[in-house]
Amino acid sequence: MRGRSARGARVSGRRRRRLWLSAVLSAGLVPPLLLLAVSYFQTVQQTRERLERYAALTQERADQMFGAAQDTLAQLAQQIVPRCTDATVSALRRTVYDSLYFREAGLIVDGAIRCTSERVYDPPVPVRVASLRVNPAQGIYISAPALTPEHAVSIIIAYRLNDAAAVNVLLNPALIGEPLQKLFAADAVSVSLERSDGTELAHIGPPRPADARLQTVRASSRFPIRAVAVTSRAALLQSWRVDALLYGSGGLLLSALLFLLLLRLGRGQLSPEARLEDALNDGEFQVYYQPVTETATGVCVGAEALLRWQHPQLGLLTPNVFIKTAEESGFIVPLTHWLMQRIVTDMAAVFDAHPRFHISLNLSAGHFLDPTLIDSIRASLGGRVAPSRLIFEITEHQLIDEDQDLAQRVLNEIHATGAGIALDDFGTGYSNLKTLSRFPFDYLKIDKTFIDAIGTESVTAGLVENIVDIARRLKLRTIAEGVETREQLEYLRAIQVDYIQGWVYSKALPPDEFYVYLRNHLRPATAA
Numbered sequence: 001m002r003g004r005s006a007r008g009a010r011v012s013g014r015r016r017r018r019l020w021l022s023a024v025l026s027a028g029l030v031p032p033l034l035l036l037a038v039s040y041f042q043t044v045q046q047t048r049e050r051l052e053r054y055a056a057l058t059q060e061r062a063d064q065m066f067g068a069a070q071d072t073l074a075q076l077a078q079q080i081v082p083r084c085t086d087a088t089v090s091a092l093r094r095t096v097y098d099s100l101y102f103r104e105a106g107l108i109v110d111g112a113i114r115c116t117s118e119r120v121y122d123p124p125v126p127v128r129v130a131s132l133r134v135n136p137a138q139g140i141y142i143s144a145p146a147l148t149p150e151h152a153v154s155i156i157i158a159y160r161l162n163d164a165a166a167v168n169v170l171l172n173p174a175l176i177g178e179p180l181q182k183l184f185a186a187d188a189v190s191v192s193l194e195r196s197d198g199t200e201l202a203h204i205g206p207p208r209p210a211d212a213r214l215q216t217v218r219a220s221s222r223f224p225i226r227a228v229a230v231t232s233r234a235a236l237l238q239s240w241r242v243d244a245l246l247y248g249s250g251g252l253l254l255s256a257l258l259f260l261l262l263l264r265l266g267r268g269q270l271s272p273e274a275r276l277e278d279a280l281n282d283g284e285f286q287v288y289y290q291p292v293t294e295t296a297t298g299v300c301v302g303a304e305a306l307l308r309w310q311h312p313q314l315g316l317l318t319p320n321v322f323i324k325t326a327e328e329s330g331f332i333v334p335l336t337h338w339l340m341q342r343i344v345t346d347m348a349a350v351f352d353a354h355p356r357f358h359i360s361l362n363l364s365a366g367h368f369l370d371p372t373l374i375d376s377i378r379a380s381l382g383g384r385v386a387p388s389r390l391i392f393e394i395t396e397h398q399l400i401d402e403d404q405d406l407a408q409r410v411l412n413e414i415h416a417t418g419a420g421i422a423l424d425d426f427g428t429g430y431s432n433l434k435t436l437s438r439f440p441f442d443y444l445k446i447d448k449t450f451i452d453a454i455g456t457e458s459v460t461a462g463l464v465e466n467i468v469d470i471a472r473r474l475k476l477r478t479i480a481e482g483v484e485t486r487e488q489l490e491y492l493r494a495i496q497v498d499y500i501q502g503w504v505y506s507k508a509l510p511p512d513e514f515y516v517y518l519r520n521h522l523r524p525a526t527a528a
């Protein structure tokens with residue numbers, strides 16, 4: 001169970017770091033990629049709008065020119081009879097001279113051209129009679145661009161006079177696109193003006209590309225013509241590159257901001273508390289047990305559970321390196337919860353085998369503020385170990401700094417579970433007896449500084465006896481801490497200190513070594 005939970009926890013610690021790493025990478029990659037994608041759609045959108053605009057410009061210009069042709073031809077029709085009289089010819093000429101657009105005007109009768117603004121045909125030259133099939137109500141007939149005898153490629157625009165006769169004008173298709181040509185070429189927009197049957201009338205901009213993209217069609221409502229605009233894939237990518245550069249730098253800026261933000265968060269990730277949390281998840285904490293020995297008999301009657309951090313780089317760390325951080329961050333609460341669970345795992349069998357055996361553990365001031373403390377104690381013991389097998393240690397310092405009423409209430413609650421309470425590091429604070437008597441203490445741990453003074457000239461030396469006196473009056477059992485020498489031990493035995501904890505017996509040991517120690521110290525030892 002221990003292995004499984006440690007492995008599970010390790011994975012979660014790693015996963016968190018992996019998540020953070022991928023968040024940092026994402027901060028670097030996602031915004032530029034996102035903005036590239038956004039800029040691509042933006043470019044497509046803008047290009048599509050441009051194509052629509054240019055198709056509309058072309059269609060409007062064509063409408064304007066064919067409209068002018070229609071008006072001109074309608075006027076001409078009013079002025080002439082369908083014969084090539086002098087009046088007819090001069091009317092044809094005026095039509096051309098008065099117009100900006102038209103090259104030539106002519107009269108067709110019975111399928112043959114009779115006269116134009118240039119000359120009279122005798123004999124008449126046959127022409128295609130498609131123009132004559134046009135319903136006058138529809139206005140004009142627009143031909144495909146064709147080579148005409150006198151002029152280069154022209155569009156013939158014809159208007160019917162009657163069943164047999166029509167007038168027409170020739171239009172240079174290049175004129176339609178002339179004012180637009182430069183603009184379309186610059187934007188790589190290729191526009192084809194088509195008849196509705198698909199015949200191309202004029203072309204504006206670069207030739208229609210083989211890799212045409214985003215085709216846009218704009219049909220005229222007046223004439224059977226339409227403008228078809230396209231651009232090329234190459235041109236589209238080119239304008240995306242320009243946009244992407246713009247957006248890309250925005251993306252980089254955003255990335256940098258995100259990166260900094262994550263770094264700040266990351267600093268939280270790597271904060272001392274987060275490192276402790278990771279260490280717990282990664283199974284780096286260990287519990288060491290320091291034997292507590294009955295002074296009179298030399299029998300090991302218990303142990304104090306002390307935390308150790310097996311740091312992957314720094315090696316085995318003692319609590320003075322991390323307990324303060326754990327206390328300040330509140331992490332001491334989950335850490336102690338874990339410690340209690342470990343005590344159960346490590347010691348349940350020992351408790352079963354030895355009815356007098358106790359384990360003491362350290363509480364911090366932060367525990368008084370933890371409303372779940374009692375539940376947490378019960379939960380971690382899980383019915384396998386009676387609370388009465390535990391002794392909770394609290395220092396004078398932790399008590400004094402706290403709301404005394406709260407501390408008293410919590411300690412009473414703990415005491416009510418059957419657990420013992422020990423006053424730790426006694427003598428290092430300045431509490432008076434009255435202060436101490438309000439708390440439900442069972443044990444008093446005499447601080448190492450007093451033990452160290454034993455056998456020295458120091459004024460502190462004599463204080464140990466006083467402390468033992470006080471304890472006796474308060475009906476507290478005494479534990480001497482940090483006992484290192486045989487001399488100290490003898491002295492403490494002489495003044496009837498109840499228990500000894502110190503290197504004279506043993507340092508704090510990992511569970512396996514502690515079991516061995518325990519096996520050898522369960523019987524009264526004559527030579528302790």
Ligand code: C2E
Nearest residue numbers: 306307318319320323362363364482483484501502503508
């Ligand atoms: P403490 O509660 O006073 O624990 C006794 C300390 O004295 C332990 O140090 C122990 O190893 C050391 N010690 C015992 N006998 C001798 C001795 O003969 N000579 C010398 N030089 N030292 C001796 P450790 O394990 O380094 O713990 C230091 C402190 O860290 C503890 O002092 C306790 O205040 C705190 N601590 C340890 N574990 C926990 C914990 O789980 N929760 C809390 N809140 N504090 C803890």
Ligand code: CA
Nearest residue numbers: 304362393424
């Ligand atoms: Ca302690």
Ligand code: CA
Nearest residue numbers: 424425445481
């Ligand atoms: Ca202590």
